[in-house]
Amino acid sequence: MNFDLSEEQRAFTDALDDFLKTEVDVKRALAAFDAAATVDLGPWQGLMKLGVGATVVPEAYGGTGLELLDLALAAEAVGRHAMPGPFIEHAVATYAIVLAGSEEQKARWLPALASGEKRATIAWAEAGEIWMPGDWKIPASNRITGEKRFVPHAEGADLFVVGLAGGTLALVEHDAAGVQHKALRVLDGGRRLYNTTFSATPAEALPGPAATTERIADAAIALVAADAFGGASRCLHMANDYAKQRVQFGVPIGQFQAVKHQLADMAQEVEPGIGLYWYAAHAFDHEREHASRAISLAKAHLSDVYVKTARRAIELHGGIGYTWEGAVHIWLKRATFDRTFMGRPEIHRARVASLSGW
Amino acid sequence: MDLGYGAERERYRDEVTAFLAANWVYDKSRSKDEQAEAEKSFRRMATDRGYLYRSVPRRYGGSEQEPDILKAQIIQEEFRKVRAPGEVLGIGTQMLVPTLLECGEEWQREMFVRKTIEGEYRWCQGYSEPGSGSDLASLRTGGELIGDEWVINGQKVWTSYAHDAHYMFALVRTEPDAPKHAGLSYLLLDVRQPGLTIRPLKQITGGAEFNEVFFDNVKTPAHWIVGKRGEGWKTSRSLLKHERNMLGSIDRADELFTSLLGLARRAERDGQPAIKDACVRDRLVTLLGYLEVQRHSSRIQLTRAVRGEDAGILPMTNKLAQSNFSQSIAALAIDLIREDGLLAPGGPDQGNERWMNHFMASLAAAIAGGTSNIQRNIIAERGLGLPRESATTGDRK
Numbered sequence: 001m002n003f004d005l006s007e008e009q010r011a012f013t014d015a016l017d018d019f020l021k022t023e024v025d026v027k028r029a030l031a032a033f034d035a036a037a038t039v040d041l042g043p044w045q046g047l048m049k050l051g052v053g054a055t056v057v058p059e060a061y062g063g064t065g066l067e068l069l070d071l072a073l074a075a076e077a078v079g080r081h082a083m084p085g086p087f088i089e090h091a092v093a094t095y096a097i098v099l100a101g102s103e104e105q106k107a108r109w110l111p112a113l114a115s116g117e118k119r120a121t122i123a124w125a126e127a128g129e130i131w132m133p134g135d136w137k138i139p140a141s142n143r144i145t146g147e148k149r150f151v152p153h154a155e156g157a158d159l160f161v162v163g164l165a166g167g168t169l170a171l172v173e174h175d176a177a178g179v180q181h182k183a184l185r186v187l188d189g190g191r192r193l194y195n196t197t198f199s200a201t202p203a204e205a206l207p208g209p210a211a212t213t214e215r216i217a218d219a220a221i222a223l224v225a226a227d228a229f230g231g232a233s234r235c236l237h238m239a240n241d242y243a244k245q246r247v248q249f250g251v252p253i254g255q256f257q258a259v260k261h262q263l264a265d266m267a268q269e270v271e272p273g274i275g276l277y278w279y280a281a282h283a284f285d286h287e288r289e290h291a292s293r294a295i296s297l298a299k300a301h302l303s304d305v306y307v308k309t310a311r312r313a314i315e316l317h318g319g320i321g322y323t324w325e326g327a328v329h330i331w332l333k334r335a336t337f338d339r340t341f342m343g344r345p346e347i348h349r350a351r352v353a354s355l356s357g358w
Numbered sequence: 359m360d361l362g363y364g365a366e367r368e369r370y371r372d373e374v375t376a377f378l379a380a381n382w383v384y385d386k387s388r389s390k391d392e393q394a395e396a397e398k399s400f401r402r403m404a405t406d407r408g409y410l411y412r413s414v415p416r417r418y419g420g421s422e423q424e425p426d427i428l429k430a431q432i433i434q435e436e437f438r439k440v441r442a443p444g445e446v447l448g449i450g451t452q453m454l455v456p457t458l459l460e461c462g463e464e465w466q467r468e469m470f471v472r473k474t475i476e477g478e479y480r481w482c483q484g485y486s487e488p489g490s491g492s493d494l495a496s497l498r499t500g501g502e503l504i505g506d507e508w509v510i511n512g513q514k515v516w517t518s519y520a521h522d523a524h525y526m527f528a529l530v531r532t533e534p535d536a537p538k539h540a541g542l543s544y545l546l547l548d549v550r551q552p553g554l555t556i557r558p559l560k561q562i563t564g565g566a567e568f569n570e571v572f573f574d575n576v577k578t579p580a581h582w583i584v585g586k587r588g589e590g591w592k593t594s595r596s597l598l599k600h601e602r603n604m605l606g607s608i609d610r611a612d613e614l615f616t617s618l619l620g621l622a623r624r625a626e627r628d629g630q631p632a633i634k635d636a637c638v639r640d641r642l643v644t645l646l647g648y649l650e651v652q653r654h655s656s657r658i659q660l661t662r663a664v665r666g667e668d669a670g671i672l673p674m675t676n677k678l679a680q681s682n683f684s685q686s687i688a689a690l691a692i693d694l695i696r697e698d699g700l701l702a703p704g705g706p707d708q709g710n711e712r713w714m715n716h717f718m719a720s721l722a723a724a725i726a727g728g729t730s731n732i733q734r735n736i737i738a739e740r741g742l743g744l745p746r747e748s749a750t751t752g753d754r755k
Contacts, residue, residue, distance in 0.1 A: 001428055001664065002360045003657035069359065240742050254744040257735070263742055264734035268675040268682075275654025276647070282359050294650075301647030349643035350636065358619075358633050358642070 003275065005073070013073050019050060020081035026327045032084030033189030033330070039153060041119075044085045047074065048116025056095055061110035063098075068219055069281040071095075072226035076277070079230030079338075082330045084190035086119060088227065089152040092220040093120035093161040096169055099216055100208025105171065109159065120159040122220065123148035123172075123196050131343040132351075133167035133213040140164040143200045144172070150341065154181045154194035162203060167210035170203035177201060188337040190330070215284075218295045221342050222284060225277045225298040228306040228338040232270045235306075235313035235331050239263060242317055259316065266312055269305050276301055293355040300345035300352070306335040361657070367428050374436045377407055382442040397443040398477070409433050410445050411475050414455065419472035427664050438609065449518070450474040450481035454527050457544075461585045461593045466546070470525075482520040482549065484528030484571065485594070487513060492732050494529070495539045495591060499573060501530035503580060508532070508545055510576040516726075520556045520569040523549050533588045544590035547578035562718045563703065608649075608656050611680060614687045614716075615649050618642070618694075621713065625694040632694055641690050648683050652676075671741035678733040681723035688713075688720040 005013070024043050032040050047053070055071045057063020071091055078087050094113045097105055112118040125131055126138070126149060138146035144162065154160070160172040160179075172179065178199035186193050240263055243254030253259050280298040283291040310332035314321035321328045339345065363371070381403055388396060404410045405421045412430060414420020423429075437444050445451055455474055458467050473479040490497040499512025510530055520526070526549050533541040549556070553574040558566035585593035622633040622642060632638045655672050662669040691713040692699050699717075701709025724730040738744045 001363055001431070001657065002661055003654065004359070004661045004665075006359075240744070243744065252745055254738075254742075255747055257731075257747060260738035260744050261731065261734040263744065264678075264737035267671060267737050267742055268678050268734075271671050272651050272655035272675050272679065275658050276651050278359070279650075279654050282361075286359075287361075297643065297647055297650060300643065301651065346640060349640045352643045352646065353639035356643075356646075358622075358639060 003278070005278075009070065009073060012070065013077060015050065016047070016052070016074055016077040017080070019046060020077055020083055024081045024083050026082075026330070029082040029084055029190060029330050030325070030327050033333075035185060035189065039156065039192055040085045041156075042085070043083045044087060044090070044119075045116055047078075047083075047087070053090070053094065053116045054114040056091075056098055057110050057114040058098065058106075061098075061106055062114045063110065067281070068095075068222060068284040069278065071219075072222055072277060072281040075223040075226035076230035079227030079334065080234045082190060082231065082234070082334055086121070086153045086157075088220065088223045089121040090119055091223060092216065093122050093159065095219050096122070096161045096206060096208075096213075096216045097171075100169055100206040100212045102207050105204070105206065109171075113159075118158040119153075119156070120161060121152050121154055121157040122163070123151045123154070123160045124163040124217075125150045129343075129347070131217075131347070133163060133210065133217050136163040136165055136167065138162070138164050138198070140166055140168045140170065140205065142203055142205070144170065144198045144203045145178075145200055147195060147197045149195050150184070150193045151181070151196045152194075153192055154196050155183065155192070160196070161206070162198070163213070164203075167213045169206040169208065169213055169216070171206065172198065172201055172203050176203075188333040190334065191337055214292070217342070218284060218292050221299045221348070222277065222280050222295045224338050224342050225280060225295065225302045228299070228302040228335065229270075229274055229277050231331050231334050231338065232273070232302065232306040232309040235309045235328070235335075236263070236266045236270045238328060238331075239266065239313040239316040246318075262312060262316060266309050270309055273302055273305055293352055296348035296351045296355070299342065300348040303335070303339040304345050307332070307339050310335040363428050363432060367432060370429055371432045371436060374409065374433055377404075377409070378436060378440050378442055382440060384441045400443055401446070401476075404442070409437075411451075414459065414471060414475060418459075418467055419475055427660060431660065434609075446475060446477040448480060449483050450479060450525075453483065454481050457527070457584060457593060457596055460596050461544075463581075463584075466582075466584065470546075479525060480519070480523045482517050482523035482526050482571075484514040484517060484526045484530075484547075486516045488515050492729055495542065497529060497531060497542070499528070499530050500534065501532045501543060501545060503532070506580045507577045508547075508580060508582070510545070510547070510573045510578065512573050514571040514573075515559075516568050517556075517571045518568045520549060520571050521558060525549055526571075527584070529590050529594055532590075536588055539591045540588050542590035542594075543587050544584045544593040545578055546582040546584065547576060551576060553577070562721070563715050608653050611649055611652055611683050614684060615645060617712075618645070618687050618691060621691060621694050625696070638690075638694070645683070645686055645690065648679070648686065652679055652683065655679075671737065674733070674737045674741045677728065678730055678737065681720070681730055684716075684720040684723045688717045692717050 023046050031037060051064060052074045054063040055066045056068065059065045075088060097109050113120055126136060130136065138144055144164065148162065158174050162170050162172050164170055178201040180197045181194040184193045184195060243259050243263060244252050246253050276298045280294040283294045314328050314332060317326060317328050320326040382400055401410060408421040408423045411420035412423040414422065416422045451474060455471055458471055470479060474481065485494060487497045487499060499510065499514060501508045501510045526547050528545050528547060529542050530545050531541050532543040553576045555572040557570045559568055559570060560566050622638055623631050625632040627635040627638065659669045659672050695710040695713050698710040701707050703709050703711040703714035739746055
């Protein structure tokens, strides 16, 4: 029994934390919420330089051939530091080509995506709260037409991995004809979303079967769960630090049992939850028959916990928690993103129930 | 990451399953006495093989094995699968025996350990008092050494199974002038003697598992003390540590959830099994989330224990997580049994005894063995490093 990170994984996490701690201070995370500002690609580029983009890419294509868990550790760190800019969508688009691409597609795209020279995103969601491959409606064709919603960081992306009817995937390049992006005014300024329309746009199918697409969607869901854990744990620690430092009635407020108990409840909900996403990501590579269920369960549970914890963290910060500059709201907004993106908890719980054979 | 136990341990598992296949049959048709006899002889064999009482030396009736958390885990898993009897449950084997092994004198171990683990001696715990619950060290039941005997006067409460016990281990104030914690001694005493009165307390379930115990010049020999005079608090701490371990397993939560699923399959909603109802499914999966969190958290704790590493705040969250879970199970169950929630458990009108009892008994988990609010203090102060409340600083340990 070894349900823990390896030495290498711990070192990897520490390196990412060190990088993000200096690179993304709260000020930078907050600056991303200025709707007029352009997308901050710096932190993502930094992660790519550290090799995060290469994580799950096979060695033959310039990658390190690691597993979803390793990528999920990066997602946790991204969530903890509220890193603005691209991350999950590029990782998942890359993964899609790894798992479902032809040799030629892999050779063409993977080295550049692994290094961060090119940036990719996923165009999956459709109107009517459609996230999952089985529900995608835009007809599969080498000329696609239709609207995709909530495409992360579409503007400036080099490559789109588009979800099509029958649970298939296709690649669309940034300069393809008939592609239009409409920026949405988003709640989580760190993760910009677009509605993207395709009009008879040339698209090149990824040959992988629908089952592989489902697997790629699972990877995306697992990464959101990992981000949620990272963010929730940060909220707990911010609130805990504040309770030790804020003095009222002559003592740190963390000395009052009412405050203490709220923090204890938060800790009890957040900290043991790490294993939920560890296992989900581990199952993806090692216990595939359990993976979808574990991944949906992790996403539903951890994103709910994240929202709850972020709200409590703001409450514990008092008035400062409610201010823009106080910045705790960044994590509440990320929590709301994590809860909604790739399907709300209710949707994932229904999936878990079905996969459980209930 | 590797969720298996490794080849060497899996061979050990094969040994255990082979032993169980050869030596244990669960037979429903046995009478109560036959069952007790079968369990007793099975336990003896299992102990000889090194499967039970692994930390108890052979000379006291244990199997004296090298500590190996994974082997212990495998034994527990395989024994449960075939419903083979494990170690005798109860406060004697789980709390007193480890304490005697850690702090007791040789004659005490010889006199009590073997008969306790064989189920011959049953124990109760004399800790809580009417004025001393969470603030246990404030207890006032007094012991005075007169000649070669302790003479004990006072009252204990919430004493589970005192009516069925032979002996009690108790915290008694023997040094009335010493500071709070330094005034206590850990005494053993015979429950069945004049001057000791046991009065059952009727619980919210209607049952009576715990009691009030009154001491009116109750006597116990001077050397029936574990640890030194005035060091009873220290002796009792090793016990609480063991009790926390006892509460740290996922098995009970697993069983509860499985039973709840069974109920959801049997119960009806809109003419179909309740488990087909979207709202019920959502609530079940919400509970499953908490269950799996506990499962993985215990795997992390197990991994770190094997490596001799500290699992940080995780072990401190176990009890609170378990009692919250147990209560959430009850909350869904009472919806699933519908109007049966109006009927008394076990009454003549066929209420749902199992789940109404759980509905109430799940509260006990949040109270016994350190209330949930005490658990929150532990998590906050030891886990999160928050300052202690000034009014009680120095009082709590």
